[in-house]
Amino acid sequence: MSSRHSPELSGARATSPANTSAAGEVGRAPLVVSNFINGEFVAPASGAYIDDIGPATGEVIARIPDSDARDIDAAVRAAHSAFPAWSRTPVAERSRLLLRLADLIENNLEELARLESRDNGKTVTLARRLDIPRAVANFRFFATAILHYASEAHPTDGVALNYTLRQPLGVAGLISPWNLPLYLLSWKIAPAIATGNTCVAKPSELTPLTANRLAQLARDAGLPPGVINIVHGLGAKAGDALTSHPKVPLISFTGGTVTGAKVAMAAAPHFKRVSLELGGKNPNVIFADADLPEAVKTSIQSSFANQGEICLCGSRIFVERSIHDHFVDEFVAATKQLRIGDPWDEATDVGALISAAHLEKVSGYVELAKQEGGTIVAGGRRIDGAGFFFEPTVVTGLGCDRRVLQEEIFGPVVTITPFDGEDEAIAFANSTRYGLSATLWTRDLQRAHRVAAALDAGTVWINCWLVRDLRVPFGGMKESGVGREGGFESLSFFTEAKNVCVKLA
Ligand code: NAD
Numbered sequence: 020m021s022s023r024h025s026p027e028l029s030g031a032r033a034t035s036p037a038n039t040s041a042a043g044e045v046g047r048a049p050l051v052v053s054n055f056i057n058g059e060f061v062a063p064a065s066g067a068y069i070d071d072i073g074p075a076t077g078e079v080i081a082r083i084p085d086s087d088a089r090d091i092d093a094a095v096r097a098a099h100s101a102f103p104a105w106s107r108t109p110v111a112e113r114s115r116l117l118l119r120l121a122d123l124i125e126n127n128l129e130e131l132a133r134l135e136s137r138d139n140g141k142t143v144t145l146a147r148r149l150d151i152p153r154a155v156a157n158f159r160f161f162a163t164a165i166l167h168y169a170s171e172a173h174p175t176d177g178v179a180l181n182y183t184l185r186q187p188l189g190v191a192g193l194i195s196p197w198n199l200p201l202y203l204l205s206w207k208i209a210p211a212i213a214t215g216n217t218c219v220a221k222p223s224e225l226t227p228l229t230a231n232r233l234a235q236l237a238r239d240a241g242l243p244p245g246v247i248n249i250v251h252g253l254g255a256k257a258g259d260a261l262t263s264h265p266k267v268p269l270i271s272f273t274g275g276t277v278t279g280a281k282v283a284m285a286a287a288p289h290f291k292r293v294s295l296e297l298g299g300k301n302p303n304v305i306f307a308d309a310d311l312p313e314a315v316k317t318s319i320q321s322s323f324a325n326q327g328e329i330c331l332c333g334s335r336i337f338v339e340r341s342i343h344d345h346f347v348d349e350f351v352a353a354t355k356q357l358r359i360g361d362p363w364d365e366a367t368d369v370g371a372l373i374s375a376a377h378l379e380k381v382s383g384y385v386e387l388a389k390q391e392g393g394t395i396v397a398g399g400r401r402i403d404g405a406g407f408f409f410e411p412t413v414v415t416g417l418g419c420d421r422r423v424l425q426e427e428i429f430g431p432v433v434t435i436t437p438f439d440g441e442d443e444a445i446a447f448a449n450s451t452r453y454g455l456s457a458t459l460w461t462r463d464l465q466r467a468h469r470v471a472a473a474l475d476a477g478t479v480w481i482n483c484w485l486v487r488d489l490r491v492p493f494g495g496m497k498e499s500g501v502g503r504e505g506g507f508e509s510l511s512f513f514t515e516a517k518n519v520c521v522k523l524a
Contacts (some may be wrong), residue, residue, distance in 0.1 A: 030077045037458050046300070050081040052227050052251055054090055055234035057097035058244025064089035069253065071227055074140030074371035075362050077405040081138075083227045086252035088260035091219065094248035095266050098190040098217035101245025106187045106215035110165055117162035117213055120240040124205075125155045131229055135200060136362045138228040140371030141325050141333050142408065143363050153487075154205040154233075157390035160489040161209040168214075168510050178210045180521045185514040187215035190293065192267040194258055196274045197223035198328040198429075204230055212246055219267065221258050223274075225373055227251045249371070254278060258429075268464065269513070272296065276427075276453075276498050283501075288320050294512055296330070296503035297495060298427040299455030302448035302483075303333030304438075304470070307341045309460035310482070321458060321484040323411045324358060326372055327431040331456045331478070331485060335424055336435045337447050343437040347396065347415060350435065354397040371407045372430060378407040381430035384423055385412055393434070395416040419450040427453070441466060449475045454496030459485050467485045477503070 051068070053060035063084035071081035084090065105113075124131065131154075132146035141150070170183040191211040194519055195204045211218045220393055222230035230249050237247045250257055254274075262270050262285040272282045273296040284449035286293045303321055305314050321333040338346045372378045382401050389395065398410030411431040417423055424434055438444045448457055454475035460482055461467050471479040477495045480486065493505035 033220070038298045038309060047080075049079050049352045050228070050231075052081050052231045052379070053084040054084050054086060054094070054251060055231075055237075055247070055249040056090070056094045057101075057248070058238060060234070061093075063087070063252070064093075069224060069310055070223070071138065072374065073137055074373055075137070075167045077375070077407070081228060083224060083251040086250045086257040088256075090250050090252070091221075091257055091260040091264060094219040094250045095190055095261075095264050097245040098219050098248050099266055101217045101243060102187075102189050105212070105217050105246050108215070113213060113215065114162045114166055115243055117158045117209060120237055120242065121155045121158035121162065121292055123240055124151065124158065124201075124233070127232070128152070128155075131201065131216040131232060133363070134232060135226075136370070136437050137158050138226045139197060139200060139327075140362055140373055142370045144365060144367070145325060145370075150199055150202045153199075154201045154229075156489060157202075157205040157209040161213040164210075164506065164510060165213040168507070169348070170516075174523075178522070180523055182519050182521075184517040185214075185510070186517055186520060187513065188268045188515050189216060190269075191216045191218040191513060192261045192264065192270045193218050193220040194254075194261065194270070194272045194274065195220070195222050197225040198325065198330070200226035201233065202228040203273050204233070206504070207273070208233075208247060210504070211271070212242075214269045214510055214513040216269070217248075219250060219261060220259050221250050221252065221254075224251065224253050258282075259285055262291075263289070265289055268292065270294070271504070271512070279500070286335075292512070294494075294504055295500045296493075297455075297498065297500040298429070298453060298505065299330045299332075299495065299499050300335060300425065300427050300451045300453040301331060301333045301456045301458070301476070302474070303336045303351050304444050304448055304457065304459040305336065305338045305342070305346060306441075306444070306459070306461040306463070307339040308462045309342075310462065311342065311346065311349070314460040314483070315346065315353055317484050318350065318458075319353045319357070323354070323369055323431050323435040324485075326369055326409075327411075327433070328373065328429055329485075330429075333458050333484065334428060334433055335419075335448075335451075336433055337438045337444055338435060340437040340439050343435070347413075347435055351397045351413055354413055357411050359402070359408055359410060364369075369408075369411055369431060372409055373407070375407055377430065378409060381409050381428060381432060384426070384428045384430070384432060385414075387473050388414045388421075388423045388432075388434075391417055391421045391423055393421070393423065408420065419447050425451055441470060445470060449473075455499035456480070456495075465489055 398412035402408035
């Protein structure tokens with residue numbers, strides 16, 4: 020496959036053919052995925068299935084249930100029935116079961132990494148290094164965090180004792196996207212069930228395979244039937260049935276901002292608790308005093324890791340004018356070194372985009388960048404042949420008011436814009452409706468803290484990117500989301516605080 024990706028590509032180098040390749044999977048019979056309800060793998064009520072396309076090949080690699088409200092309802096009933104026993108299960112036992120599931124994921128890391136890569140188009144090396152270890156970490160973290168989750172008590176002037184009970188809510192509805200499939204699904208399932216809720220999860224219809232494998236592993240780990248239910252299908256059908264189900268009091272959603280608004284509207288009539296982790300258009304601000312080689316190296320990662328399909332990717336780079344041209348030269352040279360091609364080739368840096376539709380969208384934004392007056396200084400082209408590949412692309416010459424700098428592209432496309440001084444850097448960084456994350460590069464400690472405080476972002480990285488500690492709060496400002504998850508924020512989100520007041524005198 021890789022030979023198709025000719026080395027003369029302007030923005031990237033092609034990888035050499037590999038012994039094992041995602042393309043080598045062509046012709047294999049598609050897997051048939053089932054829903055996982057009450058501990059059993061079951062067909063959808065409609066009997067209908069949707070094709071799951073492998074991004075590296077364009078081939079159908081699986082058929083997944085086209086679930087509807089009947090399947091969601093069956094899963095919610097199962098979760099509802101399992102809730103009383105699970106919520107009363109001693110916390111040490113819940114912890115033990117989650118740790119066992121974490122071990123099983125770890126024991127199957129290579130298989131899961133390959134499934135993720137095949138389903139999503141990401142490189143297997145990234146799935147091995149990031150996605151699957153993070154799923155293991157999510158289960159381990161919440162299995163142990165729950166052991167230390169205390170609540171407060173307030174002796175009230177000798178008259179009364181107030182204390183807080185933290186109780187699970189019931190059936191948690193969990194909806195996840197395709198870009199980090201198991202990573203984000205486990206980020207929701209682990210805290211939901213650690214705190215004693217049961218759940219119905221709806222993974223993205225574009226990446227069902229690791230969720231399907233997780234269901235098998237959950238059963239092998241000994242999780243009781245009904246604690247984790249997984250229903251596959253389309254967002255507008257299965258997803259909407261979940262968000263509007265009256266017996267689901269809580270929704271944790273990660274996905275696009277437009278979908279987030281629909282989820283909020285479906286949940287509102289039932290007064291559900293909702294956490295929305297949405298889109299981003301993250302700034303990467305580089306001051307003249309930055310460690311430039313380090314800033315270039317990390318900015319290549321933050322721009323193009325996972326094909327730019329990470330909500331935290333820094334898609335708008337702002338560089339202080341005195342070093343702008345030098346930065347562009349260095350950044351473009353490093354971009355052209357990236358190898359694009361077979362996601363299963365160990366040498367590949369950039370794999371395939373998720374779908375033909377997404378490839379169209381990304382190409383459309385690159386055309387728009389030209390129409391808006393931008394210059395494509397690296398990449399800019401899709402790669403002919405099967406699979407959905409697009410060159411890592413660098414655009415210069417566009418101001419902050421251009422659509423290319425305002426709208427989330429969610430692909431391997433980054434803009435570079437010069438700025439003059441700290442105030443302009445902050446104004447440029449904050450000039451979108453999003454506020455998910457930001458990165459800034461400077462050696463000036465005081466400026467680093469000053470600018471971090473002024474940025475509209477739920478997370479600010481200083482002289483680094485994607486350094487994640489599961490204990491810290493995570494979420495977005497503005498149209499990047501509502502609520503925080505992570506660490507005790509997740510435990511708090513997945514529990515109801517109840518005040519109990521006992522009269523003492
Ligand atoms: P999406 O919004 O299209 O889909 C996300 C999930 O929602 C999928 O499972 C989908 O089936 C479901 N869905 C779609 N319509 C629905 C509806 N009406 N009701 C209920 N569920 C519905 O997003 P996507 O394309 O899968 O993912 C990409 C987006 O996710 C990007 O915008 C990215 O920035 C965002 N994202 C955000 C974070 C974060 O933590 N903030 C993390 C990863 C991705």
